[in-house]
Amino acid sequence: MDANQSLRIVAVVNQKGGVGKSTIAIQLAATLSRRCRVLVVDVDPQQSSVWWAGNARAGLPFDFAGRQHPNVLVRLRELHATYGVVLVDTPRMLEDTKPVETVLDAADFAIVPLTPEPLAVEPTIRTITTLIEPRHVRHAVVLNRIDPRIPTQLSTWQALLDFTWGIPRFDTHLRQYKTHADAPVLGQVVTTLRDNRSTAGVIADVTRLGHELSGMLEPAPVGSW
Template sequence: MHVVLIAAQKGGSGKSTLAAHFGALAERDGRTLLIDADPQGSLSFWYERRAAEAPLLAKAGAGDVAGILKDAQAEGIAWTIIDSPPHNAPLIGSLMSRATMTVIPVRPGPFDLAAVGATLDMARSLKAPIACIINAAPPITRESETAIVAEARGLLTSMGAPVLPGQVSQRASLSHALITGQAVNEFEPDGRAAREIEAMWSAVVGLARAFPRKA
């Protein structure tokens, strides 16, 4: 079973949004479980509005994740995606140690870039495989990323952070999909948002498969 943790110690980075969209895409490749470990419950809010029966979802408190992962492994789950809380370094560290890889969404703004260092330091101390995603970015213009995205990518690279190519842009269709309990590839499969999300998930899959599966 591959375990993908979506983590950032700053709130508002878009973790739940990525978890929902990634979960629907992961289901194409095998049974998928979403774990909502964020007390805010945004992922559960989306799931309650979802008509489709997959992926599965489990709510988890701080001490529940290990048992949920053990059960998921026994039940033949192929992918588990964990939406983690911000501002809870001990729990994030525990989840990182259990994950195949950790995805760190970063908005291309000064506060988010300033805050990402703590998450990167934690990952280094745990020797946890990570990848940063530039999230909620201004849309690409004329097939090139905006200056603020290029600057963010350069700063992350200078911090030693692996950054996935491309970006997830701030697009209305992402929110419209979530409101209706869908993923954007279901809501608007031929749209730009769906293409960006699918490209990011494909990159995450490629990296996750390079690391040992987690029990």
């Protein structure tokens, strides 16, 4: 992804809570900051990203807007000379989907985190079929919290996405590591972690996801979306 390209707004979305939206938004922002200037916008009333950023103090390699009303995204196109990517951390949706609809109306791409648990399936599919697809927003699921100790877990969930549900996904997945759970409390991101035996997997996963997302944010071929 060229830093001179126009602004890309990326929404991290799922109607289900607890699937890792804030973790993915913050960690992706950190790794993408190596390639362009990045802004994170938090529209989630729970303010998980705000709390994380507060714990990091001045240690974040990207700009953070704090909690904002979704309507602010309408004006973000004016920032194209300043930012290459804006990542939007969105709330879970119970009955009121309007804030997320507003975000998706402005988004160029949607990342849909999915954890390998049955209760996450229905909300994830509903998010895609009722909110993302009708808006023709390019999107992909990222499998999150994959347990490396379960040999068939990754292949099973990849097959479900590919063949059972027919949902686009990232080739990259994020494995379950204690470092991810500790990072918000410690205010750490992949660019500030010491690269050692306990952090190498986290750094590698997020870096790969950042590279793959950058490729997906390139202009779509004519006739596709």
